[in-house]
Amino acid sequence: MKTNNLVELQRDLLNEFNKYNINTNKKFLIGVSGGPDSMWLLNLLKSLNIVVAHVNYNKRYDSNYDESLVSRFCADNNIPLEILSLHNKYSSGNFQAIARKERYDFYFEISKKYQCDYILLAHQKDDFLESSIMQENSNRKPLFWGIKQLSILNNNVIFRPMLNLWTKQEIIDFCNEYSILFATDYTNAETHYTRNKIRSNLKKLDPEQKQNKYQFFVNKNIENEHIEKQVLESFENWKNNQFNVDKLDKNFVYIDQLLFYTLNHFYNNLKLSLNKIHGIKDFLFSQNRTKNFKLNDEQYIHKIKNLLIFK
Numbered sequence: 001m002k003t004n005n006l007v008e009l010q011r012d013l014l015n016e017f018n019k020y021n022i023n024t025n026k027k028f029l030i031g032v033s034g035g036p037d038s039m040w041l042l043n044l045l046k047s048l049n050i051v052v053a054h055v056n057y058n059k060r061y062d063s064n065y066d067e068s069l070v071s072r073f074c075a076d077n078n079i080p081l082e083i084l085s086l087h088n089k090y091s092s093g094n095f096q097a098i099a100r101k102e103r104y105d106f107y108f109e110i111s112k113k114y115q116c117d118y119i120l121l122a123h124q125k126d127d128f129l130e131s132s133i134m135q136e137n138s139n140r141k142p143l144f145w146g147i148k149q150l151s152i153l154n155n156n157v158i159f160r161p162m163l164n165l166w167t168k169q170e171i172i173d174f175c176n177e178y179s180i181l182f183a184t185d186y187t188n189a190e191t192h193y194t195r196n197k198i199r200s201n202l203k204k205l206d207p208e209q210k211q212n213k214y215q216f217f218v219n220k221n222i223e224n225e226h227i228e229k230q231v232l233e234s235f236e237n238w239k240n241n242q243f244n245v246d247k248l249d250k251n252f253v254y255i256d257q258l259l260f261y262t263l264n265h266f267y268n269n270l271k272l273s274l275n276k277i278h279g280i281k282d283f284l285f286s287q288n289r290t291k292n293f294k295l296n297d298e299q300y301i302h303k304i305k306n307l308l309i310f311k
Contacts, residue, residue: 004177010044016161020150026117029053031107034066034183036172037122041162042073043180045120051080053110055103058087059095066183073181082110096195097269108156123147123160125214126168130198132217137198139274141256143228145217167210231257238262243308245284255281266310267299284308 017024027049032038034054042052054070056063067083074081084106088098107119128146135142149163162171175182202210231254238258241247252258256277263270263280280301283293293301302309 004174006178009174012165013041013044013161016149016165017159020159022118022159024048027051027115028118028120029107029111029114029116030120031055031103031122032070033122033185034069035122035185036175036180036182037124037162037168039069039073039180039182040171040175041120041122042079043178046077046079050120051082051110051114051116053107054081054083055099055106056083056085057099058085060185062183066185069181069183080114082106082113101268104153108154111156117157119156119158121158121160122162124162124166124168124171125164125210126199126202128163129202129210129214129217130195133198133202134194137194138271140272141260141274141277143224143231143257143261145220145224167207169207227254227257230254231261234258235261235265243310245289245303245306245308248284250281250285263295263301263310267295270295270299 014024028045029051030038030042030045030053032042032052032054042050052070052074054067056067058064067085071081071083073079084102086102088102110116111119132146135145147160147163149160151158166174172182174180205213234249234252234254235258238244238248243262249255256274259277259280260272263272276295280293283291283301283303289303289306291303293303295301300311302311
């Protein structure tokens with residue numbers, strides 16, 4: 001006997017669309033890896049006007065199983081499917097960042113090809129928690145903790161309908177209960193990635209502990225709403241002044257958050273600690289009005305007569 005009503009679960013999911021006034025008659029691209037999260041999302045939304053995009057990195061010996069699983073589901077349900085098969089050699093330190101860029105670039109390309117209105121991703125509560133803890137461990141001061149449910153990237157609207165609904169284990173249980181086949185990525189248990197270490201630690205929490213930790217970061221985001229409003233207003237004012245350092249109030253109470261937001265606006269995958277933010281402030285307000293600040297091996301901030309150029 002099934003303990004969860006599929007119709008109710010589907011209604012819970014569609015209610016997340018209603019919260020953002022997203023019309024379910026629109027066209028959606030769904031990123032599907034073949035794992036439990038994306039296969040569960042795909043199953044719940046298979047009756048909508050959807051296109052599926054799958055990326056096979058060919059990094060695991062069994063990665064073709066993931067691809068065949070997604071292909072079979074789409075064929076059985078007459079869903080258009082686009083597959084990107086990669087055979088790149090990645091170093092262990094940069095795989096996750098590069099893979100994410102390749103994946104998102106592919107989603108953007110396919111979304112444009114099919115004229116989709118939204119890109120749907122299968123992030124869930126554990127993903128939100130992992131991202132929040134990574135931010136906390138790196139001593140950052142983000143305006144938003146975790147992952148936003150709705151975001152815009154390169155003019156693409158990205159929506160994560162499951163983000164506030166279910167945990168990973170709940171989704172696995174749903175898949176098993178309703179005989180939804182999914183692939184298991186054994187590399188998620190390898191702890192040489194920071195996110196995987198956090199994921200491993202989260203597994204030690206019982207459901208109540210995990211929910212309390214999740215709610216802790218949700219509450220922090222609620223508290224941050226007024227801060228975010230002031231920072232966004234300051235960012236727009238500074239942008240209108242061509243990012244002139246002379247127009248930046250160094251006594252602005254949320255200047256750290258403003259710099260964090262500004263830099264993440266212009267640079268992708270930037271790692272910013274509080275110490276680095278303080279170093280950037282020293283650079284900005286130094287007497288030298290023409291100078292460069294190295295963010296990493298590829299990215300710099302250029303200050304020319306106190307006007308900032310981000311590239």
